[in-house]
Amino acid sequence: MIFSTKVGISGYGAYVPVYRVRDSEIERIWGGEGAPVEEKSVPGLDEDSLTMAFEAAREALTMSGVNREDVGAVLVGSESPPYAVKPSATVISEALGVTPKVIAIDMEFACKAGTTALILASALVASKAIKCGLAIGTDNAQAKPGDELEYTAGAGAAAFLISELSSDSVAEIECAFSYVTDTPDFWRREGEKYPRHTYRFTGEPAYFHHVISAAKGLMEEVGLKPSDFDYVVFHQPNVRFPLRAAQQLGFSTERVKPGIVCDKIGNTYAASSLIGLVRVLDQAKPGQRILVVSFGSGAGSDAISLVTREGVGKRRSSLSTLLERKIYVDYGAYTKLKGLLG
Amino acid sequence: MVWSESVPRFWRERARKYRLVGGRCRKCNSIVYPHRSVCPHCGAENMEPIELPRRGKVVTFSVVRHPPRGFEGKEPFLVAVIELENGARVLSQLVDVHPEDVKEGMEVVAVFRRYREQAPNGIIEYGIKFRPLK
Numbered sequence: 434m435i436f437s438t439k440v441g442i443s444g445y446g447a448y449v450p451v452y453r454v455r456d457s458e459i460e461r462i463w464g465g466e467g468a469p470v471e472e473k474s475v476p477g478l479d480e481d482s483l484t485m486a487f488e489a490a491r492e493a494l495t496m497s498g499v500n501r502e503d504v505g506a507v508l509v510g511s512e513s514p515p516y517a518v519k520p521s522a523t524v525i526s527e528a529l530g531v532t533p534k535v536i537a538i539d540m541e542f543a544c545k546a547g548t549t550a551l552i553l554a555s556a557l558v559a560s561k562a563i564k565c566g567l568a569i570g571t572d573n574a575q576a577k578p579g580d581e582l583e584y585t586a587g588a589g590a591a592a593f594l595i596s597e598l599s600s601d602s603v604a605e606i607e608c609a610f611s612y613v614t615d616t617p618d619f620w621r622r623e624g625e626k627y628p629r630h631t632y633r634f635t636g637e638p639a640y641f642h643h644v645i646s647a648a649k650g651l652m653e654e655v656g657l658k659p660s661d662f663d664y665v666v667f668h669q670p671n672v673r674f675p676l677r678a679a680q681q682l683g684f685s686t687e688r689v690k691p692g693i694v695c696d697k698i699g700n701t702y703a704a705s706s707l708i709g710l711v712r713v714l715d716q717a718k719p720g721q722r723i724l725v726v727s728f729g730s731g732a733g734s735d736a737i738s739l740v741t742r743e744g745v746g747k748r749r750s751s752l753s754t755l756l757e758r759k760i761y762v763d764y765g766a767y768t769k770l771k772g773l774l775g
Numbered sequence: 776m777v778w779s780e781s782v783p784r785f786w787r788e789r790a791r792k793y794r795l796v797g798g799r800c801r802k803c804n805s806i807v808y809p810h811r812s813v814c815p816h817c818g819a820e821n822m823e824p825i826e827l828p829r830r831g832k833v834v835t836f837s838v839v840r841h842p843p844r845g846f847e848g849k850e851p852f853l854v855a856v857i858e859l860e861n862g863a864r865v866l867s868q869l870v871d872v873h874p875e876d877v878k879e880g881m882e883v884v885a886v887f888r889r890y891r892e893q894a895p896n897g898i899i900e901y902g903i904k905f906r907p908l909k
Contacts, residue, residue: 451871451906477870478849479888484901487887515899524901528793528887760871774848 434552434609435655436559441602441742443499443565444594446492447711447752448485449698450476453759454767456584462764463579469671473587473699475762475770476573482513483521485590486571487528489704493567494529496748497594504531504594505563508554509539510546510703513573517623525569536563543619544668545729546570547591547703552609552735554595565596572702577627578773585671587699591707603714603744604723606737610651612643613733620731630730636674639732644668644678647734648726657738659683663721666709668728669695678726691716697756703729708752710739715749717741780893785900792902795829795885797863798822806863829885830908831859838874845891857883857905871906882908 452475456468476485486509494504507529509522522537536557540546547570554566571590576582598605618639621628644667652658659665665684667675672695679689692709695701701708706727713723723739768774790796791809798810802819810824836855839846846852853869855877869877870888883905890900 477888479868479870479890479904481889484887484889491887524793527789528901530794760873 436555436606436608438559438561439598439605440555440558440595441598441605442593442714442739443596443599443602443744444493444495444497444748445603445711445714445750446489446496446592447708447750447755448488448492448590449474449708449752449755450480450485450588451758451760452477452762452770454762454764458764458767459584463583465584469585469673470699471696473585474589474701475767476588478770478772480573480588481515482511482571482573482590483515483524485573485588486511486521486569486592487525489571489590489592490525490529490567490569492750493592493594496750497565497596499565499594499596501530502534503564504529504535504567506536506554506557506566507531508536508550508566508568510542510548510550510568510570511539511572512541512543512546512621512702513575514539542733543729543731544572544670544700544702544705545727545733545735547707548725548727548735548737549611551593551595551606551707551737552611554593555606555609558595558597565594568593568595570703570707572704574700574702575627578768580627581632582628582630585695585700587695587701589698589701589704589708591704591711593707598742600742601744602742603748604739604741607722607740608651608655608738610647610654610736611733612647612650612736614643616643616732618730618732635670635730639730640668640670640674640728641678641681643732643734644726644728645681647736648678648682648724651724651736651738655738661722662688662724664691664713664717665689665724665726666692666706666713667726668706668734669693669709670700670705672696694756711750711752714741714745715752717745719743719745780897782893782898785898792890792900793887795827795865795903796824797827799825806861808863808865827863827865828860831857831865831883831905833869833877833879833881833883834858834864835879836869836877845893853877855905868904869906870904884908
């Protein structure tokens with residue numbers, strides 16, 4: 434899809450909690466070898482997907498310099514909201530000071546809701562229904578102790594302030610393409626604490642089929658090829674998957690590596706590909722094209738093409754600082770932080 | 776701060792807790808947190824709400840090892856008096872730091888965190904806390 438008016442990112446932000454647990458520490462308790470990531474982020478006792486979303490959104494809003502009253506939408510994509518019923522979007526909007534004249538909504542599509550929020554905020558701005566919109570991807574991923582998911586289930590958030598394209602924009606949102614099917618590779622029923630998944634079924638028919646179809650769909654629709662992109666960012670459930678997706682699509686490893694952060698923070702679900710995009714924007718120069726492809730179980734992928742503008746590089750996010758700011762915890766402290774001690 | 780399990784009370788206080796809204800006395804210029812209708816310094820009933828700076832320094836702190844109701848299972852945690860860049864003082868929890876690493880004068884910045892849950896099926900209270908700047 435191509436937007437009717439040119440829209441762009443005028444501010445962006447990310448958040449990663451300070452705590453980390455090494456996969457070797459999880460292996461010490463549960464066994465196993467060949468951990469999918471080196472270490473993962475762990476939220477503090479007083480953090481959840483809502484608080485992380487606020488931190489990322491505040492950074493995006495501050496970076497953009499946009500007036501609070503011009504924010505017409507706060508779209509929060511997450512699969513781990515603190516309430517089953519009661520929106521996170523209202524609390525975040527109130528804390529940002531953008532209430533009450535705002536479209537505020539929580540959105541869920543496993544790990545894909547953040548990029549869908551980005552597309553919808555862009556469409557709202559492009560249609561001139563609103564002046565600016567905030568799109569947020571945030572998750573505090575849950576995994577049953579000992580489950581394969583526990584090695585990667587991380588926590589983090591990313592946010593983007595979308596407004597009409599201007600000379601000061603960080604990047605233009607060039608076009609988007611969504612690809613969804615009913616593929617039950619991962620789910621969590623109402624009232625259940627932990628998700629279930631179908632192990633290897635998560636790979637070929639789920640992740641790779643959707644990611645590759647969305648990326649190809651976007652490139653075919655607008656006549657772009659892999660060599661037109663300077664950077665490519667995929668959803669990162671582990672380090673292996675995005676590298677393999679890049680290879681299958683014909684992107685060199687150098688294009689995908691700059692956006693990989695899951696080796697240090699794990700899989701941040703709805704924030705995963707978006708934190709990767711923040712990482713890339715933090716190192717990009719004006720005039721570079723970026724492909725972002727999310728994946729959400731259930732299943733679907735959003736592919737988004739962006740071209741950086743003059744605003745990129747003038748302002749950077751706090752992500753590199755947050756990636757370096759770490760307090761390591763052992764498995765005992767980890768279970769306390771995850772609320773497993775009752 | 777007195778605590779009651781009141782949803783309306785938390786709702787009334789949300790702006791000052793979410794956005795660090797204090798009060799400035801139009802008569803004596805004192806800045807206090809949280810916002811209140813009577814100036815604690817001069818007694819004037821002429822306070823205006825003011826959003827306070829997010830950065831400050833630790834003036835003094837204490838480690839809470841026997842938590843009050845609503846904070847069970849969170850101990851040990853830190854409570855500190857923070858002096859903000861404009862001189863206003865805030866009593867707040869200090870997070871993302873081990874108690875042995877806190878120092879008076881340490882630079883801190885406001886973050887948005889959970890305060891407590893009124894009950895497992897109750898309202899979650901959110902608001903400002905502080906973490907080390909570096």
